[in-house]
Amino acid sequence: MKAQAMTAFGAPLTPMDLTPQKPGAGEALVRVTRAGLCHSDLHIHDGYFDFGDVRQPVAMNMPAVLGHEIEGEVAEFGEGVDGPAVGTRVAVYPWLGCNACDTCRAGDQQLCIALPRRSLGVAQWGGMAEYVHVPFADAMIPLGDLTPGLGALAMCSGLTAYSALKKIGTPPPEQPILLLGMGGVGLMAMALAKSVLPNPIIAADIDATKREAALRYGAVEAIEPNADAWQSAMSRHGPAIAAIDFVGAPATFGFGTAALRRGGKYIIVGLFGGKVALPLASLPLKPFSITGSYVGRLDEARELITLLRAGAAPAPPMQERPLEEANSAIDDLRAGKVLGRVLLRP
Template identity: 40%
Template sequence: MISYQVRAFGEPLARAQTPTPAPEGGQVLLRVLAAGVCHTDIHTWEGSYDLGGDKRLRMQQRGVTLPLTLGHEIVGEVVATGPDVPEHVRSGQRYLVYPWIGCGECKVCRRGRENLCAAPRFLGIFRPGGYSDHVVAPHARYLVDIGDLRPEQAAPYACSGLTTYSAIRKIPQDVLAEESVVVIGAGGLGLMCVTLLRALGCGNVVMVEPDGARRGAALAAGAHAAVDAGAPDAAAQVRQAAGAVWAVIDCVGAASTVQRGMDLLTKGGQLILVGLFGGELSLSPALVPMRAISIEGAYIGNLDELKALMALVRDRKPRAIPTTCRCLDGAQSALADLAAGRVVGRLILGPDADPSSRAVPATLEQASPPCN
């Protein structure tokens, strides 16, 4: 088995060749067909999150140990199963792997909210992930049907799709149906947010993004307006396009974008944070109740939400975000390009990808070239 591992935080990924594991009990071994490259991978590779004021949250503090194979947006093909796996899971079937696995024993996990477990065992963070030619799913229940989606289309739904879907579901249905939603940041997360907002019935999505190419991608994904975050009158442009701002989803999570989101909200508005860029900001507590605003975090999502999301994708066929496929041995350059802001949409690692291929599809039927 070939994997690309973090051996030391901040150092180039190391190629590792190890025996391909044999699944035991309820485990399923899958050949990796597509693995998305996410900003969480960058934080994990670098070894910390920025908390502002020269404070860092170190990966060791979270329980991350090395060596580690990154990658949590995974689609794979079943190649072997443990003796306790149900018969309906057979070799050759393709699945999206739910990566946000908990301990399975605590009351949070028993409630079906493994993503909030205090002792997480997430794929690609606490156990080997998808920057490999094979991955082990610890139980068949974590395998989610992708229907007729290509692997590179389906993979991002495990993180960017699930995270934004969970965030959108926090918005009251009447607000979603009757008001505009402002999305800050048109990276892979933000573009996914736009497509799912449209699929869930939002009539007016306004993107705020400094990069021109990404603003164009947001419009192609279904945004009704895309405002240059660096424009002197950006706030006025947003309000002109959106009217009263009742909901903002911040897909960046930097101090400046959080402040911008709070400033945009009308009385009674809602700011949902999903990005993890970091930093710190000052907050006047008195203004929160006086303005009746709410500030809420959305941390990935649970297994039932991923199943509901994939059912939504099959039913309503939202526009696919741009994807670029690269070979697995391009994992390090993919991380570097994402960290440097040179990516529009999602980079996908696959076994036989064409590194030069890129597509900006309008629908699920117009997908980028396959990674395999």
């Protein structure tokens, strides 16, 4: 199969002819129709994630195939797989674990630490190729007539947004929720929020255009992230029972945690990075909790596709490019020249 493969971290991708793994028992092979190019791909391509003081290295065998936002058609499956039928349009859930440990059995494959790692496009060959081998056939999620490309995006930014919303739980419905940062993932969460929670949503962003978008997607208010704007919003809605931070910077953390009511929950999704000094007594005295959210579970991915098929959120801007243009697409994304999402088509 033709692939745009990575032969060394940081080096341009190389067109290569690779042989996909034959699907064994319980496995499948999907013919890729679209692979989304994500900001995480840039970090994986660099070979590390920047954690402020330290660089978290990426472990990959070369040649590697990037692409964890995968949409395609079922091409083949091994013994013991009961559908979906060959030719069915599917998204492929990429955050696979070992499928055997306690974490995986509890449904949290995305948190599995067993080796070898299984995530597609991160540890195993992903979507920047004609075919992708799927180690567990139940990772394929049928798409029906969902807008082309939306299934691919749902597996990363969409799932990240949805899983963070689910972590809020079911607080009293009149208490507001604060969503911080209306970039791609934040806006997706804004659009999905009404399908997940009855609570009023207050959006915050420094950019007026993004605040307008949040209002269009159903925010009761969209404010600048500063104390005065929050005081004003809080006088109408009360303090927030939960906040999701789609930026993950010291400034958003300071603003967002101050906006919480007692017993509130702070959920960090964004990877902007940096450090904060936290008065430890504020945790028991306020009290509030802080948690992180990393992509999402397979069952959440299935729920999300069901919601999207029912029209829960509009498709973000997408541009399609031939897989052969993977390098220029990566360069454009690095240079901040991409509006919306690039989908590579093998």
